[in-house]
Amino acid sequence: MSTQAQSQIKYFWEDLPVGKTLDIGSITVDHDEVIAFATKYDPQPFHLNEEAAAKSMFGKLSASGWHTCAMAMGLMVRGFLHESSSLGSPGLEAVKWLKPVYPGDTLTLKQRIVEARPMKSRPDVGLTRTLWEMFNQHGDQVLMMDGYGMFRRRTPAGSDEPKASE
Amino acid sequence: MSTQAQSQIKYFWEDLPVGKTLDIGSITVDHDEVIAFATKYDPQPFHLNEEAAAKSMFGKLSASGWHTCAMAMGLMVRGFLHESSSLGSPGLEAVKWLKPVYPGDTLTLKQRIVEARPMKSRPDVGLTRTLWEMFNQHGDQVLMMDGYGMFRRRTPAGSDEPKASE
Secondary structure (H helix, E strand, O other): OOHHHHHOOOEOHHHOOOOOEEEEEEEEOOHHHHHHHHHHHOOOHHHHOHHHHHHOOOOOOOOOHHHHHHHHHHHHHHHOHHHEOEOOOOEEEEEEEOOOOOOOOEEEEEEEEEEEEEEOOEEEEEEEEEEEEEEOOOOOEEEEEEEEEEEEOOOOOOOOOOOOOO | OOHHHHHOOOEOHHHOOOOOEEEEEEEEOOHHHHHHHHHHHOOOHHHOOHHHHHHOOOOOOOOOHHHHHHHHHHHHHHHOHHHEOEOOOOEEEEEEEOOOOOOOOEEEEEEEEEEEEEEOOEEEEEEEEEEEEEEOOOOOEEEEEEEEEEEEOOOOOOOOOOOOOO
16 A cells, blocks of 8 residues: 555554444435346345235335445445555354345444454554444344454554554 | 245255365366456556556455455356355354455356354254355365355244244
């Protein structure tokens, strides 16, 4: 990453302490995209057509749970990670699909930092554990994810420099 | 689900005991699809173009972790769930992105049942916990998922009928 890009970073690891909450953004679920995603990645009948969905436990056409996760990730990148020193994620501790997601729903994502610690193996990187919660327009929570992210530190551990970018 | 469809089901809950393993299938990762998925759902530079990827920790263009999950789900539906009495999943206990996934990689998915129990609230449904492991063509594991699925039972708990479909 260039020095210029580095100077535009709003969230280094130090800026993500335990308890910090952020409203990440909203997205309205597109009917055709629900079908396009499912056709490629989750072709179960209740994600593909209204008739099969009407006979299923969902009652009507619903988005693949993986599509819901992907929409949450899209919000997260555009509304947070692009402004951060993120170095990716090793994984998640939990994913819960709490309610069906339907075309036309408007989903809103929030995140809260629940754990933050330095990485022993890399003095320039810290680990955060984040709880993501996504709600529909009725206020019902549809998705919970609990996972880890790695972020570059503004000030590497043991450094005398006030900023890594200086 | 119609009686005819029911008679075509190969895997009811009873057919998925602890320890059962299944080879689910393989997929080769398409370069353009990596970029298309990332453009929509995970527009981080190292998933979008070779130049940015070369400067990242991945070294070259890699698939979004969510794309890897979605490809695994596609294999799972086509290679297993379509022949099962699946009623969906409430969520996962873990997702681990263990190695980068690159365009051209051939990924192979296996699953192993690690837990199976009746659902108290629904005598016609059982719960399974499954470990999914996906490997690349070098034998390196790239993805681990550990999660729950609900499956209709062939014989509901407390039923005198030998088969629910009879």
